Amino acid sequence: MSRAAKLTLFCSSLFAVSTIVFVHYAQKNEKAAMHAGVIRDVEQQKIKKERQLDFEMQRALEEEYRKVQNVRDGRG
Structure with a gap:
């Protein structure tokens, strides 16, 4: 195998491996971000429910x- 062929094979392999690693970490980060969004939504729903219960108790x-x-009434 010539030196140019070996260099081309090495560069192609390195590119493929780096692409796979990048995609893996990008998916992992996206999944974590989506999970954080779900947790934030659950917390907001909990706060909204607590506020609604407080409102009903005040009423x-x-x-x-x-x-x-x-x-x-001050109207009249």
């Missing part, structure tokens, strides 16, 4: 207080 307390206290 129930308001209704209780309205029954007990004499509150007038």
Whole structure:
């Protein structure tokens, strides 16, 4: 095998291996980023649910207080 053929084979092999390694790490990073997005979405849904429960509790307390206290609307 000539020197040029060996050099071409080496360069082609190096390019192929480096491409495979790059794609592997790119996929691994993309998967990690997507997983982080899912975790962030779950946390946001949890916070939203907690806020909704707080809102409903405040509304129930308001209704209780309205029954007990004499509150007038400021409209009229």
